[in-house]
Amino acid sequence: MKRVYVNEQWCLGCHLCEYYCAFANTGEKNMARALKDIKIQPRIRVEEGNDVSFAVSCRHCREPLCVKACISGALQMMDGVITIDQDKCIGCCTCILSCPFGSVALSPDGHAAQKCELCVQTAAGTPRCVDGCPNNAIVFEERG
Amino acid sequence: MDVQYVIIGNSAAAIGAVEGIRRTDARGKIIIISDEPYHTYARPLISYLLLGKTTEEKMKYRGDDFYERNHCQVYLSVRATAIDAREKTVSLSDGRIISYDKLLIATGSSPFVLPIPGADTVEEKFTFMTLADAKKLGEAVNQESRVLILGAGLIGLKCAEGILCRAGQITVVDLAPTVLSSILDPEGARMVQEHLEHNGLKFILSQAIKSIDHNTATLNSGEKVEFDIFVMAVGVRPNIQLFEGLGELGRGIPVNEKSETSCADIYAAGDCTESFDISSGQRKILAILPNAYMQGECAGVNMAGGAAKFTQAMPMNAIGFCGLHVMTAGTYSGESYIVQDENGYKKLFYGDTLNGYILIGKIDQAGIYTNLIRDKAPLDTLDFALICQQPGLIAFTREQRTEMLGGVSR
Numbered sequence: 001m002k003r004v005y006v007n008e009q010w011c012l013g014c015h016l017c018e019y020y021c022a023f024a025n026t027g028e029k030n031m032a033r034a035l036k037d038i039k040i041q042p043r044i045r046v047e048e049g050n051d052v053s054f055a056v057s058c059r060h061c062r063e064p065l066c067v068k069a070c071i072s073g074a075l076q077m078m079d080g081v082i083t084i085d086q087d088k089c090i091g092c093c094t095c096i097l098s099c100p101f102g103s104v105a106l107s108p109d110g111h112a113a114q115k116c117e118l119c120v121q122t123a124a125g126t127p128r129c130v131d132g133c134p135n136n137a138i139v140f141e142e143r144g
Numbered sequence: 145m146d147v148q149y150v151i152i153g154n155s156a157a158a159i160g161a162v163e164g165i166r167r168t169d170a171r172g173k174i175i176i177i178s179d180e181p182y183h184t185y186a187r188p189l190i191s192y193l194l195l196g197k198t199t200e201e202k203m204k205y206r207g208d209d210f211y212e213r214n215h216c217q218v219y220l221s222v223r224a225t226a227i228d229a230r231e232k233t234v235s236l237s238d239g240r241i242i243s244y245d246k247l248l249i250a251t252g253s254s255p256f257v258l259p260i261p262g263a264d265t266v267e268e269k270f271t272f273m274t275l276a277d278a279k280k281l282g283e284a285v286n287q288e289s290r291v292l293i294l295g296a297g298l299i300g301l302k303c304a305e306g307i308l309c310r311a312g313q314i315t316v317v318d319l320a321p322t323v324l325s326s327i328l329d330p331e332g333a334r335m336v337q338e339h340l341e342h343n344g345l346k347f348i349l350s351q352a353i354k355s356i357d358h359n360t361a362t363l364n365s366g367e368k369v370e371f372d373i374f375v376m377a378v379g380v381r382p383n384i385q386l387f388e389g390l391g392e393l394g395r396g397i398p399v400n401e402k403s404e405t406s407c408a409d410i411y412a413a414g415d416c417t418e419s420f421d422i423s424s425g426q427r428k429i430l431a432i433l434p435n436a437y438m439q440g441e442c443a444g445v446n447m448a449g450g451a452a453k454f455t456q457a458m459p460m461n462a463i464g465f466c467g468l469h470v471m472t473a474g475t476y477s478g479e480s481y482i483v484q485d486e487n488g489y490k491k492l493f494y495g496d497t498l499n500g501y502i503l504i505g506k507i508d509q510a511g512i513y514t515n516l517i518r519d520k521a522p523l524d525t526l527d528f529a530l531i532c533q534q535p536g537l538i539a540f541t542r543e544q545r546t547e548m549l550g551g552v553s554r
Contacts, residue, residue, distance in 0.1 A: 005549065005550050006545075006549035006550055007550070008542065008545060008546065008549070008550075047536050047537060047538040048538070049530075049538055050538075052538060052542070054537075054538075054545065054549065056537055056549065059548075059549070065434075065511075066511075068160070068434060068437050068438050068441065069433070069434035069437065069438075071156075071186055071188045071189065071433045071434075072186045072188075072189055072198070072203065072205070073186055073204065073205040073206055087202060088198070088202050088203075090189060090192045090197050090198055091197075091464070092188070092462055092463065092464060093462040093464065093469055093471065093507055093510075094433075094434065094462040095511075096462065096471075096507055096508070096509070096510055096511055097460055097461075097462040097471050097473065097507075097510050097511055097514055098434065098460075098511050098514060099509075099511035099512075100511055100512065100514070100515035100518075100548075101511070101512070101537065101548065101549075102508070102509025102510075102511055102512045102535060102536065102537070104511070105508065110467075111197075143550075143551075
């Protein structure tokens with residue numbers, strides 16, 4: 001299965017992936033309009049400091065601790081992609097407690113968790129964060 | 145011949161076992177026995193049901209087609225009354241006897257009911273464990289109700305939160321001097337208590353109920369508390385009766401890392417078991433859902449002839465009260481690192497490895513801490529000062545990160 005992988009040495013720390021992610025999940029057509037005046041809460045996050053930067057999003061683990069630990073049954077794995085049914089989620093944050101990568105967070109309204117779903121819901125083909133990365137610091141590929 | 149699997153229980157450990165079995169064996173027959181009348185539901189969500197944050201439909205732990213898709217035969221509202229390990233059969237309360245090749249005991253736990261003199265005179269008394277309990281309590285509570293909850297632990301406080309807006313007043317009594325004493329230190333407990341008091345709960349701590357007469361509870365101090373509804377939430381006990389006489393038994397059913405009991409072809413998982421807590425190195429009853437699911441899944445794989453080990457059991461809780469997030473994991477030993485500021489409260493317990501933590505308020509990326517405990521990662525291989533401030537992968541070395549973010553997924 002194709003996953004998002006990180007090429008840390010190429011990351012510019014530009015945070016564009018975060019903006020593309022937030023935009024993709026608005027469902028809007030125009031990026032500037034969609035993100036104007038809002039504090040974005042993307043599902044990918046750039047960590048930076050000491051001349052190092054890199055982007056982290058859900059690894060779509062084969063043995064996903066978030067799914068196994070989910071107390072409501074809202075998290076599920078379908079064809080290798082881990083998604084969350086926000087309608088079932090009650091925002092208990094057991095997934096945040098469980099994820100070794102820090103890749104699950106509460107959604108902007110705080111009522112449910114959110115995470116990268118590889119843009120399966122946004123019908124973009126390639127995850128928008130990868131598409132928008134100017135330096136191939138994150139790639140979407142098969143690595144076994 | 146197809147294998148016949150029998151699972152006693154229908155909650156997280158049982159569902160984990162079904163999913164574990166079906167990873168390995170698509171054909172064997174699975175029989176699920178439950179003394180409850182419901183499709184599998186998320187037990188910890190009963191407080192959210194009362195709160196109105198979920199519905200009976202949404203709180204189903206798996207979809208409506210789960211049993212059919214996994215070819216499970218489900219016997220609801222029937223109790224397993226005895227196991228014959230020689231004949232390999234389970235007797236049911238309706239008289240049926242069913243045979244098994246592999247058996248899983250996933251019977252969970254039951255509320256512990258303290259014997260209080262006069263408790264039999266109370267008309268409206270409840271425990272808070274099952275969907276049926278929650279529905280009954282929900283029907284009984286109204287805006288005039290004065291509710292007395294005995295127990296300021298996880299169950300008592302989640303129950304209180306669930307009915308906070310539906311009851312007139314709620315008083316919580318506990319023998320311990322602090323709330324959530326099994327998972328919080330005194331400082332963290334104080335923050336949670338103040339937050340809940342701010343939201344209208346009343347606490348009477350370091351007190352036991354000496355006796356009850358109808359609608360009046362008398363505390364050890366002599367103080368009297370009037371109430372309309374009484375909820376007993378002093379803890380749970382593993383349901384181990386079925387295993388008595390079949391093998392080794394402690395407070396729970398001891399299992400090894402393959403979820404096997406000491407009796408051949410009988411496995412156990414979830415709240416009814418004692419498992420090995422990797423954070424403290426002790427055998428413990430870890431009555432938490434993630435543990436139940438993973439132990440059950442491991443049992444299922446092994447029942448079906450696969451090879452699985454569950455070696456990650458440890459205490460961990462993510463719990464919120466009226467918008468305040470509380471997260472705890474591991475064991476509270478070693479030195480501590482404490483930060484208390486506008487983001488909340490953080491306490492890390494560490495030696496050569498991270499042993500445990502308490503987070504109140506800011507809980508972002510907490511799983512990175514959990515993973516340090518789980519992996520027993522030597523702290524001298526990472527930037528400990530940095531990770532104390534904020535859980536992040538940046539505190540790891542580039543090599544470690546390359547493996548985590550670029551290698552084959554976990």
